[in-house]
Structures are given as structure tokens and as C-alpha cells.
Amino acid sequence: MASADCVVAVDVGGTSVKAAVVDARGTANAAVTVPTSRGAEQVADQVAALADELTDAVQARGPAPVALGVVTPGLVDEHSGTVLLAGNLGWRDAPMRALVEKRVDLPVAFGHDVRAGGLAEAVLGAGRDAGDHLFLAIGTGIAGAVMLGGTAYSGGGYAGEIGHIVVEPGGDACACGARGCLEATASARAIARRYALRTGERVAAAEVAARAVAGDVHAVAVWDAAVIGLAEALRVCLCVLAPELIVVGGGLATSGDQLLEPLRARLAERLTFQRVPHVVAAELGERAGCLGAGLLAWHAIGREVRP
Ligand SMILES: [Zn+2]
Incomplete structure (x- = not known):
């Protein structure tokens, strides 16, 4: 199959961080899971490191990622890019989108894990059409x-x-x-x-x-x-x-x-x-949040995802 554009997708959970590259058909590849660091700055470091790792992995066979999407749990204000409160991460008013933007050279989309999961199911899973x-x-x-x-x-x-x-x-x-x-x-x-x-x-x-x-x-x-x-x-x-x-x-x-x-x-x-x-x-199981992060990244650069 010909190599195609892709985005980096990261789903930050209370215990683990799931990352993958997602292509314009909504297919995830090169998935990795690591334990979640403590603190918003540390997690932003982790997101940037995963983006580097995945970029290296895909660049060996095709174009580099064109955007990055990251989602977290808690009360998430997508508009300001802030985690207002995340009990299981111990965060309050964490400016997550800005923290990640400072560390990567890609357009960054930021969202809520469950809303992103719902979006993934709506586009790629049980909520299709x-x-x-x-x-x-x-x-x-x-x-x-x-x-x-x-x-x-x-x-x-x-x-x-x-x-x-x-x-x-x-x-x-x-x-x-x-x-x-x-x-x-x-x-x-x-x-x-x-x-x-x-x-x-x-x-x-x-x-x-x-x-x-x-x-x-x-x-x-x-x-x-x-x-x-x-x-x-x-x-x-x-x-x-x-x-x-x-x-x-x-x-x-x-x-x-x-x-x-x-x-x-x-x-x-x-x-x-x-x-x-x-x-x-x-239909997407525990991949929904990560796929949703990928969809948010595609949408942030004005691209639709079609399975
Ligand atoms: Zn309650």
C-alpha cells in the first residue's frame, strides 16, 4: 500500500498513555502504550517524546505526521485548551494544549477522552451514519x-x-x-x-x-x-x-x-x-480515545477522515 499522510494521536489516561499514528482513513498504526507520568509538564514531555518516536517510525517508510491530537480525562475545556480539573491525574487548570504546542513543531488539537471516543465511534464505529x-x-x-x-x-x-x-x-x-x-x-x-x-x-x-x-x-x-x-x-x-x-x-x-x-x-x-x-x-473498544485524538488532529488542519 502506498504511504500516505498521517497524524500523531495520544490518549492520556489515569494509568497509561496510548499513542499511535492515524491515517486519513482512520486506521491506527505503530501503537505504543507507556505508563502515565505525574504532573502536566511531565505528561507534555511524554507526549512530545511519543510524537518524536512515532515520527521516526513512520518517516522510515513515508511522509512525516502533519498534526498531533492529544486527549485527556477530566473537565476539559477544548476552547481554551485547558484541563480544568482531572481528579485521577491530580491536575487543576493545566494549559495542556499550550504545554504540548511548546514542545512540538506540529499543529496541536486538544480534547476530552470520552468526547473524542464518541467522535471516533461516530465516524468509524457504532455511530456511523x-x-x-x-x-x-x-x-x-x-x-x-x-x-x-x-x-x-x-x-x-x-x-x-x-x-x-x-x-x-x-x-x-x-x-x-x-x-x-x-x-x-x-x-x-x-x-x-x-x-x-x-x-x-x-x-x-x-x-x-x-x-x-x-x-x-x-x-x-x-x-x-x-x-x-x-x-x-x-x-x-x-x-x-x-x-x-x-x-x-x-x-x-x-x-x-x-x-x-x-x-x-x-x-x-x-x-x-x-x-x-x-x-x-x-465497536472500537479501548482504541476509541486514541482514534478520536487522531480525528481531532485531522479536523484541526481542515481534513475530513473517511474510512
Ligand atoms: Zn458524582
């Missing part, structure tokens, strides 16, 4: 991306915080300071914690899901509460946005129909007049 829709990422935390007119609505960085819709009033404490948030009920972390509280046994959320299928009563109770919480939060989203499609991604979505079938049922039984949405699994 869907028009406006909702992307929900259920992992260690829970967040969403409201996909409108082909981009993710940002609200100055505050939009899409579906994980902080209260689904169990007075329920478990959430990291945000409130009680009974969806994230304290249905995130992978919450599922593992709630199962451990009942049984004294610490296992991953996927194992709780497997034990629920096997009939473990504690696993069934924890899993059902998570599904009910998700259904309640999605009902709220439906009332506001009425999406006809909901794409469910993040680590917990790998449970597939074990999550989606009861979720569809619990959601349907809650609806009165609302349109029943299609609820489908995301």
Missing part, C-alpha cells in the same frame, strides 16, 4: 458524549457528566462530593467495591458480571442495581435529548449483551411516552 446520538462510556468512571451535528457538545468542558446524575438518592458517596451518583452505583469501580462490601472478596467488575450469570446472589444484586442505575440515568438523558441511538462503550461494555439486554429492558419499562432508543455496543 447515525446523525445526532449519545455515547456513554462505562469504565472506572462514567461519562458521556452528546454527539450533535457530527461533533461532541462540550458545554465549556462540563457537558456529558452522565456519571453524576443521581440514581440512588442518599446512596453511596461519590468522588464528586454528592451521594447516589450513577458513577457510585454502576462504574466498574463501584461494582467491584459493592461486591467486596457484601462478600469481603475483591474481584473485577467483569468477574462480578460472570458470577451474576452463574447465579451468585450477591453478584446478581450488585449487577442489577448497576443496570437499574444506568437505565434511570438514560431515562433522564432521553427526556432532555431524545436520542434515537445510544452507543455504550468503555470497559464494562465488553460484557456485551449481558449488560445491554437487561439495560434495554430496564430502560423500556421506565419509558412512558419517550421514543425507545436503539442501545448498541461500541
Whole structure:
């Protein structure tokens, strides 16, 4: 295949940084993963080093990257290029786009990991040709991306915080300071914690899901509460946005129909007049954030990506 233009895409996570080059068809190559450094300056150094490494790797066989996209978790204001707050990185008001721009000779696009993941699913995955829709990422935390007119609505960085819709009033404490948030009920972390509280046994959320299928009563109770919480939060989203499609991604979505079938049922039984949405699994898995960073980089230089 002929060598083609590409961009560098970097997805900064709480524990690891994923990087790759992404071509104009949305295909990722030369993927690398490294543990996340501490501090915004250090992570910007890391992003620049990964960009150098990937540039060297692709230059051996084709043109150098033409732009760089980087995404992070937290409250991300794409407009100012700032991470307003990222609890799991310990950052507040980190000017991430400027920090990276200082270190590389490429146009830099900067965004939010889940909104970028939603964009990737919208262009390359389960949201292809869907028009406006909702992307929900259920992992260690829970967040969403409201996909409108082909981009993710940002609200100055505050939009899409579906994980902080209260689904169990007075329920478990959430990291945000409130009680009974969806994230304290249905995130992978919450599922593992709630199962451990009942049984004294610490296992991953996927194992709780497997034990629920096997009939473990504690696993069934924890899993059902998570599904009910998700259904309640999605009902709220439906009332506001009425999406006809909901794409469910993040680590917990790998449970597939074990999550989606009861979720569809619990959601349907809650609806009165609302349109029943299609609820489908995301297709890009944990690559979504990195691919989304690549799409943002392409868009920053005025190029569309066509699979
Ligand atoms: Zn919360």
C-alpha cells in the first residue's frame, strides 16, 4: 500500500498513555502504550517524546505526521485548551494544549477522552451514519458524549457528566462530593467495591458480571442495581435529548449483551411516552480515545477522515 499522510494521536489516561499514528482513513498504526507520568509538564514531555518516536517510525517508510491530537480525562475545556480539573491525574487548570504546542513543531488539537471516543465511534464505529446520538462510556468512571451535528457538545468542558446524575438518592458517596451518583452505583469501580462490601472478596467488575450469570446472589444484586442505575440515568438523558441511538462503550461494555439486554429492558419499562432508543455496543473498544485524538488532529488542519 502506498504511504500516505498521517497524524500523531495520544490518549492520556489515569494509568497509561496510548499513542499511535492515524491515517486519513482512520486506521491506527505503530501503537505504543507507556505508563502515565505525574504532573502536566511531565505528561507534555511524554507526549512530545511519543510524537518524536512515532515520527521516526513512520518517516522510515513515508511522509512525516502533519498534526498531533492529544486527549485527556477530566473537565476539559477544548476552547481554551485547558484541563480544568482531572481528579485521577491530580491536575487543576493545566494549559495542556499550550504545554504540548511548546514542545512540538506540529499543529496541536486538544480534547476530552470520552468526547473524542464518541467522535471516533461516530465516524468509524457504532455511530456511523447515525446523525445526532449519545455515547456513554462505562469504565472506572462514567461519562458521556452528546454527539450533535457530527461533533461532541462540550458545554465549556462540563457537558456529558452522565456519571453524576443521581440514581440512588442518599446512596453511596461519590468522588464528586454528592451521594447516589450513577458513577457510585454502576462504574466498574463501584461494582467491584459493592461486591467486596457484601462478600469481603475483591474481584473485577467483569468477574462480578460472570458470577451474576452463574447465579451468585450477591453478584446478581450488585449487577442489577448497576443496570437499574444506568437505565434511570438514560431515562433522564432521553427526556432532555431524545436520542434515537445510544452507543455504550468503555470497559464494562465488553460484557456485551449481558449488560445491554437487561439495560434495554430496564430502560423500556421506565419509558412512558419517550421514543425507545436503539442501545448498541461500541465497536472500537479501548482504541476509541486514541482514534478520536487522531480525528481531532485531522479536523484541526481542515481534513475530513473517511474510512
Ligand atoms: Zn458524582
